[in-house]
Amino acid sequence: MRINKGVEWAAHACAVLVPLWPDRGLSLAALAEFHDVPEPYMAKQMQTLSRAGLVEGGRGRSGFYKLARPPAEITLLDILLAVDGDEPMFRCTEIRQQGPCGSKPRDCKLPCNIAAGYARAEQAYRDSLAEIDLATLSRSVAAQLGMEKVIQAGQWIGPRVRSRG
Amino acid sequence: MRINKGVEWAAHACAVLVPLWPDRGLSLAALAEFHDVPEPYMAKQMQTLSRAGLVEGGRGRSGFYKLARPPAEITLLDILLAVDGDEPMFRCTEIRQQGPCGSKPRDCKLPCNIAAGYARAEQAYRDSLAEIDLATLSRSVAAQLGMEKVIQAGQWIGPRVRSRG
Numbered sequence: 090m091r092i093n094k095g096v097e098w099a100a101h102a103c104a105v106l107v108p109l110w111p112d113r114g115l116s117l118a119a120l121a122e123f124h125d126v127p128e129p130y131m132a133k134q135m136q137t138l139s140r141a142g143l144v145e146g147g148r149g150r151s152g153f154y155k156l157a158r159p160p161a162e163i164t165l166l167d168i169l170l171a172v173d174g175d176e177p178m179f180r181c182t183e184i185r186q187q188g189p190c191g192s193k194p195r196d197c198k199l200p201c202n203i204a205a206g207y208a209r210a211e212q213a214y215r216d217s218l219a220e221i222d223l224a225t226l227s228r229s230v231a232a233q234l235g236m237e238k239v240i241q242a243g244q245w246i247g248p249r250v251r252s253r254g
Numbered sequence: 255m256r257i258n259k260g261v262e263w264a265a266h267a268c269a270v271l272v273p274l275w276p277d278r279g280l281s282l283a284a285l286a287e288f289h290d291v292p293e294p295y296m297a298k299q300m301q302t303l304s305r306a307g308l309v310e311g312g313r314g315r316s317g318f319y320k321l322a323r324p325p326a327e328i329t330l331l332d333i334l335l336a337v338d339g340d341e342p343m344f345r346c347t348e349i350r351q352q353g354p355c356g357s358k359p360r361d362c363k364l365p366c367n368i369a370a371g372y373a374r375a376e377q378a379y380r381d382s383l384a385e386i387d388l389a390t391l392s393r394s395v396a397a398q399l400g401m402e403k404v405i406q407a408g409q410w411i412g413p414r415v416r417s418r419g
Contacts, residue, residue: 090255092343092372100368101349125352165371178257184266187290190407192399202394203265206330207257210382217375229367234357242355 093173098126099134100168103143105246107160107227113252114146114155123245134172141171153251160227166218179207258338263291264299265333268308270411272325272392278417279311279320288410299337306336318416325392331383344372 102120109115115123121131135154138144145157156163181204185192200208231239267285274280280288286296300319303309310322321328346369350357365373396404 090257090338090343091341091345092255094345094347096344096372097347097349097368104368123353123355124349125354125356165368165375169372173255176256178255179261180256180259182259182262184262184289188288189290190288190403190410191290192403196400196403199398202391202398203262203269203330206383206386206391207261207334210330210379213382214375214379217378218371221371226367226371233364233367235361238355238357238361245355 090178092169095134095137095172096169098124098131099138099172100165102131102134102154103138103156103163103168103223104227104230106144106154106156107223108243109246109250110156110160112155113250114144114153115246115249116153116251117147119246119249120154137172138168141167143167143171156223160223161225163223164219165221165226166215169218177208178211179204255343257334260299260302260337261334263289263296264303264337265330267296267299267319268303268321268328268333268388269392269395271309271319271321272388273408274411274415275321275325277320278415279309279318280411280414281318281416282312284411284414285319302337303333306332308332308336321388325388326390328388329384330386330391331380334383342373343376344369 101124105120105123106114117128117132117135120135121128124131135144135147139147139154139157142157143163144154146152147154181201183194183197183201185201186194186197199205234242266289270285270288271279282293282297282300285300286293289296300309300312304312304319304322307322308328309319311317312319346366348359348362348366350366351359351362364370399407
């Protein structure tokens, strides 16, 4: 199984918006250019994030996208679920009810042990992603990039920052 | 993202083979009938498990499948990786190297923090699945089914058990 590629783009776009919280943001064109990705592709990710309530704005040529919540309240799990959907990875089809020795539905009120094992692992996956919020992520990205690179990005982003009014 | 449906079938087939370890097993036809699934579909899962070294046998009309290792040494992770493949769910495409402020490859020796976050979660997912072995699973399945149901399954499986020689 593979996560939708858009998750990676969406997470990077959100990371760029962190330092601009709470009232500033970037146009779709700037977000696309910063990541060197076609604007329609970036538009798709931003619309998905917007529908999930993680970013807001973006309408029209003068519009811009900004985070919709404090960076500390948006996690890598939120971005995954927004872009990739929140269906479980493993879906139990109640195989235990099939065949000559199948269990009756009334005896299947507890989840099948096999399904429960995969569900528990999926919960561990989600719990791990829920621990990483954008504020923390942004600090670790900055630390990894180093001062020089962060200043370079700031110089590119600075003149392109948009805010209301 | 969704796990290959075959994982569920493969896990159930392995669970049925647990009590027959180490020297006995079931034919493909019996495995398919027990789960009420078309034989070619069950054959596909068993061949995949066989290639991964989790089951062995199965060749010819008189053949049968048996576990290839002690049940305590086969986990839900082994079955997932055998059937669904062991590619990571999240694949980093080095977005940080793109665009006007992109990092140089030589500055990207450590994994991108976003990719590292998703990789850490995936490790938590795998670690959780690796904790559940077929011996443990089989005991919890039996406990959940109850004595009456286990005996019923044993009566169906008994006459169909095959062994070498």
